[in-house]
Amino acid sequence: MTVVCIALGGAASADAQTVKNEGVAAPALSTQAENNADEPPAANQSNVSHIGNVIPEPPESARQGPLASLGQKLNDWGFTPSLNLTQMYLGNPSAGQQTGNHEILTFVAVGGDFDLQKIAGFPGATIHFQQVFAPFTTNVTWGNQVGDTLGGKPGPFVPQKAHLAVFTWEQKAFGDRLDFEVGKSSPDNYFALPVCNQGFGCTSALLYDSAGMNPPIYPNWSARVRYSLTPAWSFQVGVWRSNAQYPWTNGWEWTDKTPDSNAWLANVVYHTTYQTDPYPKSYELMFYYNTGKQTDPYTLGTHKGTSGIYFGGRQVIYRPDGGKSTIDDPTAVALFATATGSFDSHNSDGLSMTGTAGVTLEAPLRSRPHDSVSLSVNWATVTPHDHAYLEQANLAAGGSGYAVGRTEYGLRLDANVELTRSIVLSPYVMRTWKMNTWLNPAYAGTPRNGVVFGVLATVFIDKMLGLTDH
Template sequence: MQQGLPTSDQLGVSHIGNATPEPAESPRQGILSGIGAKMNDWGFTPVFNLVQMYLANPSVGQQTGNHEALTFVSVGGDFDLQKIAGFSGATIHFQQLFVPFTTNLGWGTQVGDVLAGQPGPYVPKVSHLALFTWEQKAFNDRLDIELGKSNPGLYFGAPVCNQGFGCQSAILQKNAGMNPPIYSNWGGRVRYNITPALSVQAGVWRSNPAFPFTNGWEWTDTATDSNTWLANIVYRTAYQTDPYPKSYELVFYHNTAVQTDPFTLATHNGTSGMYAGGRQVVYRPDGGKSGASDPTAVSVFGSLTTSFDAHASSGLAMTGIAGLMVEAPFRSRPHDSYGLSFLWATLTPNEQSYLKQQNLAAGGTGYTVGRTQFAVKLDANIAVSRSIVLSPYVMRSWNTSTWGNPAYADTPKNGYVVGILASVFFDRMLGLTDH
């Protein structure tokens, strides 16, 4: 089962809980603008988005020349209970996700590594409750509490690279138990904004190991769950307040699930680790002119996720990414961005021994791939219109492992993986929202 999926914002989940000011609303356009304005005035902001995903491995992994395609449709909205019922600071968030079309859900296993195959989604069910929470703010929005069905990836371990889908940490999803973005679990969080830029947050969620076969509407789960405990500190600014915006986050996690060492099969309770990520604008041709909402800018970014547990079930010791991003390189296209990144993933010594063991058991002559896989990636976000964004990428991998499919007798191929996401924001296109 592959755990990587598009990030929640790419799936149209509008609720991200940032402490920094949101961008200003743009002029409403679309054939339903009048209806949208009335709904917004009443207190309802609709969400209606689509993400079409295509992934291919022309030359990398165990079974090359395959592809996967999926269609995600997100429907729901935010209910402002202050406008609707007079409950100050209260909002209900709801989103239902549909996956009407899928092709080759086993693509991630066919590639079979950490960096190229891990993002291959395995989505056997066609409908999922992605978000259903009550959010309560108080003390001039400094205190933010949220309870219900959600995914912790909405609030912890925010991606720092150009495409959120491309820098999700396998350790956060596997070790920490932060199930992929479309899978919601019971949980809650509390955040306090010390300043408009600085915040601290803590939360706990149930984590279901059988998540591909859930739809989010379950009251209880048939599989044995664990608890995912998370805490972070975030410093984040935006162009409205900072000519050189920055975003830094430090996360600590603990998951209560029983861990089984992949090589010795010894067990122990719980696993912990940390995530550190950041992005900083370092250059603007205009010298940092104030008031520019979408200036041409160059950013550096990076993140590192490490496990404190050398015997965790996942066999992952460390993952990381570092790179450069160029925003609005052409003034005629202020919403485009391009990224260059270097990625790596290191397995635990016992996971490496396990892969060697499995290679011989499958009839191989010996596993010679090292513990650390490397990759270089080029990607882009191209705004076709105010409501359609294309996100292509190409990645070259070296030292490709069999982590995702250990029972393989040969040596997996180094090579290229490519993909593209098409995001269509129908709510904006139709004029149902200004955001």
């Protein structure tokens, strides 16, 4: 497992979180950058945003590049290096609470996999390591400026410049049917894997906030086990410590200063590829339970633990070539959908359900087999009590009344374009309707429905240099 694409994290305003945890007492809201840019929050960040695995790993190809011979020697010895860069630009020209803003971020991921069977003679054992750096950031509070569930949620908040992303021991056995891993990692490397065209396009805020699945650059102690019943069917269980202090952590902490919770996850997966299925499909059903203390945002009543369910599915439904087995990357049309629901209507997160449904066109031009374009509908519904809380927060901030329903909608168009064998460009644009103030509750006005967009460029430096053939 070489993690070639990073997931990013963001946080809600500290004042907004205080209002949500302690009642509607603050008349106005200040941004995190203004008040608490250098200080960790005292309570769990229930409105933390992130971006998931944005681009799938390119397929294997002939090793090329100035360091190809070195890369082959390292691989023969047992080490596969990983070196990648992601450049992000996000903007909100007309949507949300504060329009006309943008965010720029640069991320560099450095690491690799150590094959212990080659290095030390331990069959089926691999050590995975990855460190992520964020050397250049501009306007990391962009998500708060948009302030809603769909448009602003992808805005990463990254106060630390370096993060341990992965440091685990993975052990396989019984012909790789049994897969066990322990160490520091993030659960969304293994659970709720993206089925949409761009991973962050179908990410659920419920999973990262309510379930406690801290984003990949914010790992925590974990253990998981997966067993493959057949090449297509598998089931998996895992437990992660869910760190209430992220994104102010760097991943190297042995213990945490504030109490953590445990995130328990279990899934069953059916997955096929073009190598075995002319119309491949991927389905995942997952249940989660987090042991953390929950605070109803409206009544401030508390209880322990929260749980919910996730479903994600993707199915190729049409191929112009009729399903020829000799083509590994055909032109194809695929449908996808996700739905995440909370069993707890009084959870601290305040979300009841999130989902997305869309269609992806793979390889629209046969001369460009790795390009794709997708159109999807996205939605997010807050709980009745969280909606009542948002109404009170609006009045407390000096507003004239909160005239937004419980469900927000977005229509999203995105694409992945392979500029070279080592550079992938991923633009997206989304039009929103019924935008809420979930990410920034203490806002006196009504957020504007409008357009948010982003452009991500991922450079696989390791492949460009010939250090890897992936």
